[in-house]
Every structure is written in C-alpha cells, then in structure tokens.
Amino acid sequence: MGADCVKLEPPAPAGAATADPMGRYSPPAYAALHEGVRVLQADLKQAQGQALLQAELARADVLLTSFRPSALARLGLDAAALAARHPRLSCVAIVGAPGPAAEMPGHDLTYLAESGLVPGLALPPTLYADMAGALMASEAVLQALLRRAATGAGVHLEVALSDAARHLAQPRDWGLTLPTGAVGGAHAGYGVYACADGRVAVAALEPHFAAALCRAAGLPEQDMLQPRMRKAIAGFLRRHTRAELDQLARERDLPLHTLA
Numbered sequence: 001m002g003a004d005c006v007k008l009e010p011p012a013p014a015g016a017a018t019a020d021p022m023g024r025y026s027p028p029a030y031a032a033l034h035e036g037v038r039v040l041q042a043d044l045k046q047a048q049g050q051a052l053l054q055a056e057l058a059r060a061d062v063l064l065t066s067f068r069p070s071a072l073a074r075l076g077l078d079a080a081a082l083a084a085r086h087p088r089l090s091c092v093a094i095v096g097a098p099g100p101a102a103e104m105p106g107h108d109l110t111y112l113a114e115s116g117l118v119p120g121l122a123l124p125p126t127l128y129a130d131m132a133g134a135l136m137a138s139e140a141v142l143q144a145l146l147r148r149a150a151t152g153a154g155v156h157l158e159v160a161l162s163d164a165a166r167h168l169a170q171p172r173d174w175g176l177t178l179p180t181g182a183v184g185g186a187h188a189g190y191g192v193y194a195c196a197d198g199r200v201a202v203a204a205l206e207p208h209f210a211a212a213l214c215r216a217a218g219l220p221e222q223d224m225l226q227p228r229m230r231k232a233i234a235g236f237l238r239r240h241t242r243a244e245l246d247q248l249a250r251e252r253d254l255p256l257h258t259l260a
Contacts, residue, residue: 004038043077088148091156111164190203
C-alpha cells in the first residue's frame with residue numbers, strides 16, 4: 001500500500017542466505033513475502049544490533065513484531081519502553097494467543113485445532129490462521145496510523161493468531177457450515193457434486209442463482225433446503241461432462257466451477 005518496509009533479521013548462519021526459516025522451507029515463498037522489503041541483519045542481543053534497531057525506529061511509523069511479550073521486554077521493546085523513547089511510534093505485536101497465553105508455544109495448526117478447524121488426520125490445505133492474521137495485522141497498522149493522525153501519539157495494538165482462527169471459525173459457530181447449515185450441505189444449490197468426468201463446485205445460493213440452476217436442470221423452482229432437491233440436482237450434474245457444465249455456466253450465468 002505504498003509503505004517503505006524494513007525487516008530486521010538475525011545474522012544468517014554460515015552458508016545460508018537468511019536466518020529466516022522460511023528461506024529454507026520455501027525459498028519462493030520467502031522471495032515473494034520480501035518483495036520490495038529492505039532486509040537488514042542485526043543481532044538484537046548485541047549493542048550494535050540495538051543501535052541499528054533504534055536508528056530505524058527513530059524514523060519509523062509502525063513497528064511489527066512477532067515475539068512473545070517476555071522476549072519483547074528483554075529487548076526493550078515493550079509498550080512502555082517504546083512509548084518513552086519513541087512517543088509517535090506505534091507497535092503492532094503479532095502473538096499466538098491473547099493475554100497470558102501469548103507466552104505459550106503454538107503455530108497455525110494448533111490454533112486451528114483449538115478452534116475446531118482440523119477434522120480428521122489430514123493437514124489443512126493452507127495456513128489459515130497465519131494468512132488471516134496477516135490481514136488483521138495490516139488492518140491494525142492502518143488503525144494505528146489513523147489513531148496517531150487524531151491524537152499525535154503512537155498506540156500499541158496486539159493481533160493474536162488464535163483470534164484469527166476463531167474469526168475463521170465463526171461461520172461454523174453460527175451453524176452455517178454444519179451439515180444442517182445452508183453452506184454446509186443443506187442447500188441443494190451449494191455443494192461439490194460428481195459429474196460425468198470429474199467434480200463440480202456449485203454455489204447457486206442466492207434465490208436468483210438457485211432458480212437459474214433449477215431451470216437449467218429442468219426442475220421446478222422449489223425450496224432448495226428440501227433433501228429431495230439435492231438428490232435431483234446431483235442426478236442432473238452426474239449426467240453431464242465438465243465441458244458441458246462449463247458451457248452451461250457461461251450461457252445461464254451460473255456460479256459453478258468444474259474440477260478434475
């Protein structure tokens with residue numbers, strides 16, 4: 001969004017390009033996440049590293065951290081210390097969980113599990129809490145800048161990845177994604193069905209889309225929450241190929257996507 005971003009990393013081990021574990025787990029991910037970011041190396045446990053950090057903070061608007069609160073305090077980066085030294089600087093502290101639980105170890109997977117988002121033994125297809133937490137952190141940065149514009153002083157905000165996981169779990173908590181919920185299997189126009197040569201994801205949830213799906217299937221427009229409608233829609237889709245369904249989607253303005 002136009003910000004000048006600087007990242008401080010620990011000195012890289014011998015033979016490594018970066019001390020960030022992401023550089024080892026996935027170099028393409030590391031490269032994408034640091035595009036346009038100026039990366040500096042600094043050992044914050046040493047005076048020279050602290051001097052570099054303080055020089056950057058003196059001209060910064062917002063500090064993003066991902067340490068436990070106790071580690072921030074040891075480095076002189078707790079809220080009180082920052083406010084005393086850099087009164088216009090805001091801090092957005094990314095933690096695993098809010099309150100005392102911020103000191104407990106955890107990761108994306110454990111926060112998703114805590115929110116009931118890890119069914120069975122399969123790993124989730126993406127890092128939901130991390131990615132949602134990143135959006136929440138960028139939102140907090142904007143909030144901090146808006147507050148400073150109004151008061152002239154920096155603020156200290158906290159973003160918890162466990163809160164991000166709970167946010168993602170809300171549709172389930174509301175009952176929407178349960179088997180009895182509209183987007184959990186009860187609505188015949190919303191689901192993943194077998195077709196003649198693969199699968200098709202159908203999202204005809206709004207009434208006008210549901211009506212269009214019924215017309216395409218040659219079915220009377222009825223309550224899509226009735227179990228017999230799911231059986232009827234499944235039968236129609238099973239008789240058609242992916243190519244036929246893709247063409248049908250274009251012609252009838254239907255929200256569907258075919259899959260292998």
